[in-house]
Amino acid sequence: MKTISLPLLALVALAGVGCDRASRPASPGGPALPGMDPLPVQQARAYPETVTGDFLSLADFENIPGGPGGQDQLRLFSIGPAGAEGARSYVLNITRTGAGALEVTAAPNAELVFKPQVHDFRGYTLLSLAIYCESLRDDLHVTLASDRARWRSHAALVRPGWNTVLVDIQRLAGVPNFEIASVREVRIGFAHVDTPVRFNVDDIMLINNTRPLQPAPAGMKLVKTGLNYALTGGKLPQPVLLSQGADGLWRLGGAANHRVQVVAMGQPMGADETLAGMGDLRVGVVDVLELNPARVRLANTWFFPLRPGEWANLAIRQIRWEYTFYADGRWATFVEINNAGGADIAAVRIAPFATVALAGTAETGGCETAEIRSQGLGGPIARWAFLWTPETPEGKQVRANYLDHGVIRQTMGAKADAPGDLDRDGFDETQGCYVLAADPAGHCRFALTPPAGGLRDPIFRIIGKWEGKVAVNSEGLLIRDVTPLDDGSVLFVLKGLIDRPTHVEVTGRPATR
Known part of the structure; x- marks a missing residue:
């Protein structure tokens, strides 16, 4: 059986003898409080990525018989760098699972430093942290350090209340000199704060979340690994990948990539993707909208805040993609650019990976095209919808029906x-x-x-x-x-x-x- 949850004392023992991960026993997780499910049950319910059953608790702030208590786990945490102002405390009033959690107050430029007692992160795809925040922010960073290298995650978007922050640790394989078998520190902090920020932490876990997502249309498979997705089967171009890039945004890859260019006045439009017209600050979010025997629907949102840090709400400048996939190969794409409050957009160019049927509106008719161009947006918001189908007689007819559907x-x-x-x-x-x-x-x-x-x-x-x-x-x-x-x-x-x-x-x- 794969590991489900282990008290910290057991983790130390296993790390010391170099026990193989697949042979670690499941832990009962300690007794539950009256009226409360056992901790592993709560964690499985609270964190969908643990559905594989292959996850390891690094800190949970619970009192485990024979192991360190919730308050004892505080010794694994400190405020850094040395001399930085901040405080940490054990609390019972704001928890994600179980009875206890960690509350942190960090001054500007200060971070919470966690020294895990398990250092070998190999075989896992995600580092998961439950983070409670009082405001909507886009500047949470997680930094991992080994003996010879350090890696900082993309900025993560956190909403008011509890958030599950997922860090794709598969990226560590590409960091020069980073020793994924010897992770010494995990640092958590907000990059753009002017006053002390307060947040809570619970349930720090390693997870191997690689799995097919179910149910899916017959003949199709949607696999999630870390924070990336791969859709195969049916009559789609093989494969359709949705992967996070160096700037934190998810993009299509593999055989199917829609290249987009958005430029402001005076900016050049070359052959490659450019989002210069939206600015340099960006945060991405991917959601599975639908997964059923008829179709797969994914949303891929790129946020472009005018300034980093705290947001008033999610109604900010963004480019949102929605993809709808059917088993017969038809693939509908909807893209919306919301530039409210931003500098004027001079031009937009979207180059789908192949010829598509571009939907018209009540004022304009649709057409088949290999490129979508717009001089400006004609307002703060612009929308386009188009359909790709296989180049078969049936696929071509479906594409024609998209433009003239009776x-x-x-x-x-x-x-x-x-x-x-x-x-x-x-x-x-x-x-x-x-x-x-x-x-x-x-x-x-x-x-x-x-x-x-x-x-x-x-x-x-x-x-x-x-x-x-x-x-x-x-x-x-x-x-x-x-x-x-x-x-x-x-x-x-x-x-x-x-x-x-x-x-x-x-x-x-x-x-x-």
Whole structure:
């Protein structure tokens, strides 16, 4: 069995004898307080990356029989550098799991210094820290030091309350002279503070989180390793990688990369990516929006604050990418540039990795293109949506259908308020599917008239709230593959070539709450 959680005393013993990681026994984690689950159970619930069961607790501030107590673990922590002002204390009022945590007050330029009693970080992909902060900040850094080298993480975004800060320690392999088998210090600090900052720390762990994320569409696999993702299978370009770069932003890699250029007035636009028009300060965040048997949806947000440190809220300058992948190879991309408060943008150029169908709006028509250009943004916010498909006869038809998706006439249901329906015609260009809504009784009925040449495998999302199964019938035939989504809506495909007007009915028992 892989390691789940070990008291610190056991960790010291194992490190001293050089025990192989795979042979370490699971720990019961000590007795739980009345009404409280055992600590390993709490940790597994609080930290999704521990789902592999392969994680190691370095500090948890709990009282373990036969091991150091929560307060005793404070001796592993100090304020640095020498002479820096700050304080640390054991607290019971603000904890992530268990009964205790560490509270820190650090003056500007001061850091919390942790000297772990396990030094060999090999075989793990993440260093995980629970951090409680009272404000929204973008300047948390974690620094790791071995005997001969030091490495500082990208700036991490922390929100008010408890945060799980994940550091991808796979990057240590590329740091010259860094000895990942001999990590001596972990430093935690905020880079841009003018007054003392207070924060709490709980549950410092090493995690091997490499795993396929489930469920996924048939024939597709989404694997997460550290903080990076790899999507393979289906008819997608192989593989689709989403990896964090040197500036802390995640970018597509492998066979599929959308190159973007954003420049301000007077800045040159060359052949390579440039984000000069958005400024040098940047923080990235990736979210898995959907993962189900019908599709995979990922969001990749690049934040560009005007100044580092504390933020008022998340509504700041940003570029947000949303990717929607289907098993048949269609891949919808939505990109939004929000430059509110920034210097004027002179030009934007997005170069997808291949020819795509670019969605139009109510004012402009769509087209197939290998490049998207815009002189300025025409306002503080600009949006584009486009679709890639394989270069097969079926894929080319799906791409053509994205630009001309026929006419949909709803005879029963409610109006769908879908921000992704850019021209308000019942088709969500940002997700590559039709979108309608059921009425309060749980019914939706519509007729679809295809364009000349027909529709190939159209996909539908019906917004609603149901209890139990939802039935979908097309021309009297039952559609068996109906995928419920987390927001209560359902997704289904009319398979084959639709070359005549087709009537569809969706019914289900409405949710009572």
